[in-house]
Amino acid sequence: QSALTQPASVSGSPGQSITISCTGTSSDVGRYNYVSWYQQHPGKAPKLIIYAVNNRPSGVSNRFSASKSGNTASLTISGLQTEDEADYYCSSYTSSTTQVFGGGTKLTVL
Amino acid sequence: EVHLVESGGGLVQPGGSLRLSCAASGFIFSSYAFNWVRLVPGKGLEWISHIDDVNNIYYADAMKGRFTISRDNAKNSLYLQMNSLRDEDTAMYYCVRDLPGAGWYFDNWGQGTLVTVSS
Numbered sequence: 320q321s322a323l324t325q326p327a328s329v330s331g332s333p334g335q336s337i338t339i340s341c342t343g344t345s346s347d348v349g350r351y352n353y354v355s356w357y358q359q360h361p362g363k364a365p366k367l368i369i370y371a372v373n374n375r376p377s378g379v380s381n382r383f384s385a386s387k388s389g390n391t392a393s394l395t396i397s398g399l400q401t402e403d404e405a406d407y408y409c410s411s412y413t414s415s416t417t418q419v420f421g422g423g424t425k426l427t428v429l
Numbered sequence: 430e431v432h433l434v435e436s437g438g439g440l441v442q443p444g445g446s447l448r449l450s451c452a453a454s455g456f457i458f459s460s461y462a463f464n465w466v467r468l469v470p471g472k473g474l475e476w477i478s479h480i481d482d483v484n485n486i487y488y489a490d491a492m493k494g495r496f497t498i499s500r501d502n503a504k505n506s507l508y509l510q511m512n513s514l515r516d517e518d519t520a521m522y523y524c525v526r527d528l529p530g531a532g533w534y535f536d537n538w539g540q541g542t543l544v545t546v547s548s
Binding site for chain 2: 320322353355357359364365366367370371376406408412416417418419420421422423
């Protein structure tokens with residue numbers, strides 16, 4: 320199972336919006352609405368921020384939103400804040416009854 | 430409050446074995462599915478294995494035959510037996526609880542236990 324494809328890095332200024340893409344295949348992202356996104360700060364455990372394509376767990380800011388089209392999912396963070404600087408990973412269930420992550424995207428808030 | 434506490438990591442030589450444990454508290458352990466996920470330095474997150482509440486088990490292809498996931502509901506504990514360890518298994522290993530419902534969503538994570546494979 321190959322990892323999903325994410326950009327290695329993105330950057331933005333406080334207050335701006337950024338979008339992180341996550342490209343899979345017709346066996347994972349394109350087949351199921353079981354896409355999730357995780358935020359990980361250095362030295363901390365990952366945190367679930369989006370599940371089932373575009374749902375936020377309780378307590379997650381509504382500045383985080385997500386969508387999916389075909390084999391590509393996207394995470395948008397609006398009104399960037401310095402605390403958003405972190406690594407972001409997408410993940411999807413697959414037709415092989417496994418789970419696959421993207422390679423991760425490092426977000427820098429300039 | 431949900432607590433997941435991993436233990437059992439450490440330094441091991443290539444070809445060696447380790448057994449990771451995860452002690453859970455704050456919820457009804459037997460009702461949930463769990464996973465092991467690792468953070469590989471320079472590579473990112475990698476899913477290892479999933480066990481559901483009725484002991485259906487799934488593995489990533491790279492771990493099949495070397496890693497074994499198990500659970501003990503009486504002890505509120507999850508385990509990962511790792512054999513034939515390789516340098517590339519060096520990582521932080523996380524015990525992760527699933528969000529109930531369809532799909533595998535990792536809503537609670539332990540703090541991780543570090544495994545270093547080196548001679």
